[in-house]
Amino acid sequence: MKAPPRSASLRQAQWQPHVLALNAPSAYVPWLMEGGSLTMRLKAHSDSFRVQCLHQRTAVCLSDETAAIELHHRGRVWEREVLLRCDNTPVVYAHTVVPMSATATDWPLFSALGERSLGTTLFGDPLVQRGVLEFARLRKGHPLALRARAALIANGVPAPDTRILYARRCLYRRRQGTLLVTEVFLPSVLELIKTNTNKR
Numbered sequence: 001m002k003a004p005p006r007s008a009s010l011r012q013a014q015w016q017p018h019v020l021a022l023n024a025p026s027a028y029v030p031w032l033m034e035g036g037s038l039t040m041r042l043k044a045h046s047d048s049f050r051v052q053c054l055h056q057r058t059a060v061c062l063s064d065e066t067a068a069i070e071l072h073h074r075g076r077v078w079e080r081e082v083l084l085r086c087d088n089t090p091v092v093y094a095h096t097v098v099p100m101s102a103t104a105t106d107w108p109l110f111s112a113l114g115e116r117s118l119g120t121t122l123f124g125d126p127l128v129q130r131g132v133l134e135f136a137r138l139r140k141g142h143p144l145a146l147r148a149r150a151a152l153i154a155n156g157v158p159a160p161d162t163r164i165l166y167a168r169r170c171l172y173r174r175r176q177g178t179l180l181v182t183e184v185f186l187p188s189v190l191e192l193i194k195t196n197t198n199k200r
């Protein structure tokens with residue numbers, strides 16, 4: 001079978017269900033494997049937490065997301081991108097897509113989230129079904145790595161000098177809707193120290 005052009009392989013990631021296959025530095029593993037809300041974990045590791053909404057708009061789905069979000073072709077989606085900040089330091093770049101076919105009945109709170117965490121609307125809603133986590137190494141040419149770096153620079157934060165960014169993604173379902181959340185962990189997340197296990 002003909003290998004995809006090199007540029008295509010740079011733009012796409014190999015998403016897989018086993019975190020150990022990433023050979024990520026061990027300090028990333030607890031973050032990648034977080035089974036609950038990432039928001040709650042970040043809050044437990046910081047004195048202040050903030051969702052900085054970069055944009056929420058329609059866009060063309062990324063090529064390695066089309067099948068994951070059960071689109072038959074690379075169509076337009078609702079796209080939300082944020083920086084998650086702990087003590088004002090960006091530690092996660094997150095990208096969420098919802099097919100345009102989704103209705104307000106499927107995701108009633110998504111369109112008006114603003115700087116509220118998406119996690120607060122997903123965790124605790126009995127109608128939301130969470131899929132399995134997938135993990136990937138994002139090279140510098142992957143769209144989400146490029147966007148994460150651009151978002152940091154646009155916010156006056158130096159882009160990480162690492163060649164690889166480690167990411168995870170998860171598909172959520174509610175009624176007839178699907179929603180794919182991808183979280184790109186910035187190296188700064190490794191500097192966080194657990195402050196209060198009881199913090200909410």
Ligand SMILES: C=C(O[C@@H]1C=C(C(=O)O)C=C[C@H]1O)C(=O)O
Pocket residue numbers: 036037038039040051080081082084092094095096116117118119120122181183
């Ligand atoms: C899914 C969660 O929501 C977080 C908040 C997001 C947002 O507000 O866009 C995106 C990704 C998540 O890290 C979570 O807290 O686990």
